[in-house]
Amino acid sequence: MTATGMRIIASKEFSDHLRSRRFHLLFAILAVVAAVGMITGAVQYTKDLSDYNAVQMIAENEDDPTLAGNLAGLKPSILSAYSQMGMLMAGIGVVLGIAMGFDLVTREKESKSLKSLLAYPVFRDEVINGKALGGVGAIALAMGVVLVVSVAIMTLFGIVPNVDELLRVLVFGVTSFLLVFTFFALALLMSTVSKDSGSALLYSLIVMIVLSSFVPIFAYTPIYSAVFGDAPTPPGMSTYSYQQSSSAYTVTSVAVAYKSDDAVDPEALEEYERTSREYMNQKRTITDIVTLISPTGNYQTILGAISQPAGDNTPGLGSLIGALVCNIIALLAMPAAFFGLAWVRFMREDIR
Amino acid sequence: MIRCDHLTKIYNGVPAVDDLCLEIPAGEVFGLLxxxxxxxxxxxxxxVGLIQPTSGACYIDGVEVAAHPIEVKKKIGYMPEDVGFYADLAAEENLDYAARFYGLSEAERKRRVDDLLALVGLDGVGTKVGGYSKGMRQRLGLARALVNDPAVVILDEPTANLDPRGVLDYRRIVRSLADRGTTVLVSSHILPEVSKVCTSVGILARGRLIASGDREMLSRAAMQDRVTIDVETVTPMPRLTNPEVLSAEYSQDACSARIVAKHDISGFIAETLYAEGILPRRLAVEMPDMEDILLSYYTEGTA
Known part of the structure; x- marks a missing residue:
């Protein structure tokens, strides 16, 4: 492989993205959404910090060590502002990723330029690598600009992050980039397997919905209960569910728990604790797996962890990343898998 | 310059190209029909190295295409049948992008792009390629095939969408390429075009090369040593007797005849008519045109 062909293609793709109206539009929406999210978050952070300071002052005045201790882990973090922004990013960023990747290969097929492109002195892998690199460059630029805008807004609100917070902001940026890149790689894959851009977009949206909405529903309690059974009922307590429905809509759904006055059998209680623990462990495992499969699930888990309130008990960034290693690996592995499949498919593309 | 050595390509068990052996010398304008x-x-x-042969090999300037595709691609210029461009770029931007792959300097690229656009008559066209007609795209495709000043030019249906002026320009360009010693391979359905620009022709049927050679050789072979002569006279003519005559069909009034002979005996017929005092109205030797030659080979090849 020579780098020249890949560099030429990557540079054209990067320039095409930056000149594309689609990119301008989505980037503008992303920037506005990020700014709005950031402003909302900054306002909320300022209010939370003010409340925290007020309560802390009361604790100090009344010399209440319990209240002071309880407040230790509740100091609002600057990253809470990013939490707001991240929720919005999870929607727009995913669309941006798909919009940038879904027609990268199909556009060449539709304009009939693929045959000519492959007839230039360039290897096939340079073509797909160059296209991916150009897209990654444009995404990185977009995310970088959004991150700079977010820090600028924070500064405007008089919020100055320390080194640890800046590192967390950076982690947020990298994670957001990986989320967008995941869906970009997915769209690129669909672009290599589809005959036209319309089909590629449709398949990308279907997989996106499956990964972002369909898979996570297995972690929701009602769905989980329906698939894996209800949580064990405590001894001496019975739960009845009553549901009346017509063919068109559900009218009533009531769950009633009765507590018996009889003494609880200790063995039954022990059995309940054991089955309950097993049930919760199984549920946690399923939830973890579901989260790992869903890129947005991983993104939100990482985002939630890095934006948790700062305080004496807050884990450092290093230990936080250690705890999130599975989510980080999953967020790296998924785009790698999508890109790998796109690469293999493109290398085997039948040119006629 | 171009050599196919038992070249075979099989798609789903069906041979698209079957044991093709072909050699095109340097400087030849070869028509693939x-x-x-x-x-x-x-x-x-x-x-052009876009697909791998199932078996056999092809060579450009002695370099095996499948083994050294990049080296080969640097030597060739290719215009596909369904020529495509980036619609949102201007002609010079499309050509400049193509030229970058051949490692040309910016100044060299600019010079070549300007020259080629002038050559194909697209200089001064300001619109993006998306607004081009099919004929303009075809012209631009020809320019792109020449952007690296290739030793071998491969053109797939080059005149399919060209207007008469475009066809004339295309012929001029191909001839000038041939004059400079460039080998040109033209695949075309437009048979008169092939006969006008090609110095030799190969005929493919069902993936096999069923005939190749220069036009005269092919027409001799197609005629299978037979000449058809149409004769029309004012008054009835006598039956012609000549050992060269293979068959003869006369009209009821004997004023017209279609003679098939081993060789051209039009002179003998004229003398006979003169000797008999018969005034000829028409005496024509039928020479097969390219279409006849091709059809005779197609019939033979698919039989």
Whole structure:
């Protein structure tokens, strides 16, 4: 492989993205959404910090060590502002990723330029690598600009992050980039397997919905209960569910728990604790797996962890990343898998 | 310059190109003819390194295409049948992008792009390629095939969408390429075009090369040593007796005849008519045109 062909293609793709109206539009929406999210978050952070300071002052005045201790882990973090922004990013960023990747290969097929492109002195892998690199460059630029805008807004609100917070902001940026890149790689894959851009977009949206909405529903309690059974009922307590429905809509759904006055059998209680623990462990495992499969699930888990309130008990960034290693690996592995499949498919593309 | 050595390509068990052996010397303008599905485009795709042969090999300037595709691609210029461009770029931007792959400097690229656009008559066209007609795209495709000043130019249906002026320009360009010693391979359905620009021709049918050579040789072979002579006279003519005559069909009034002979005996017929005092109205020797030659080979090849 020579780098020249890949560099030429990557540079054209990067320039095409930056000149594309689609990119301008989505980037503008992303920037506005990020700014709005950031402003909302900054306002909320300022209010939370003010409340925290007020309560802390009361604790100090009344010399209440319990209240002071309880407040230790509740100091609002600057990253809470990013939490707001991240929720919005999870929607727009995913669309941006798909919009940038879904027609990268199909556009060449539709304009009939693929045959000519492959007839230039360039290897096939340079073509797909160059296209991916150009897209990654444009995404990185977009995310970088959004991150700079977010820090600028924070500064405007008089919020100055320390080194640890800046590192967390950076982690947020990298994670957001990986989320967008995941869906970009997915769209690129669909672009290599589809005959036209319309089909590629449709398949990308279907997989996106499956990964972002369909898979996570297995972690929701009602769905989980329906698939894996209800949580064990405590001894001496019975739960009845009553549901009346017509063919068109559900009218009533009531769950009633009765507590018996009889003494609880200790063995039954022990059995309940054991089955309950097993049930919760199984549920946690399923939830973890579901989260790992869903890129947005991983993104939100990482985002939630890095934006948790700062305080004496807050884990450092290093230990936080250690705890999130599975989510980080999953967020790296998924785009790698999508890109790998796109690469293999493109290398085997039948040119006629 | 171009050599196919038992070249075979099989799609789903069906041979698209079947044991093709072909050699095109340097400086030749070679026409590759054949009906739809004959394997012309598949042969070309293997020659430009876009698909791998199932067996056999093809060589450009002695370099095996499948083994050294990049080296070969640097030597060739290719215009596909369905020529495509980036619609949102201007002609010079499309050509400049193509030229970058050949490692040309910016100044060299600029010079070549300007020259080529002038050559194909697209200089001064300001619109993006998306607004081009099919004929303009075809012209631009020809320019792109020449952007690296290749030793071998491969053109797939180059005149399919050209207007008469475009066809004349195309012929001029191909002839000037041939004059400079460039080898040109033209695949075309437009038979008169092939006969006008090609110095030799190969005919493909069902993936096999059923005939190749210069035009005269092919027409001799197609005629299978037979000449057809149409004779029309004012008054009835006598039956012609000549050992060269293979068959003769006369009209009821004996004023017209279609003679098939081993050689051209039009002189003998004229003398006979003169001796008999018969005034000839028409005496024509039928020479097969390219279409006749091709059809005779297609019939033979698919039989």
């Amino acid at each position: 054949g009906p739809n599905g004959a394997g012309k485009s598949t042969t070309i795709l293997m020659l």
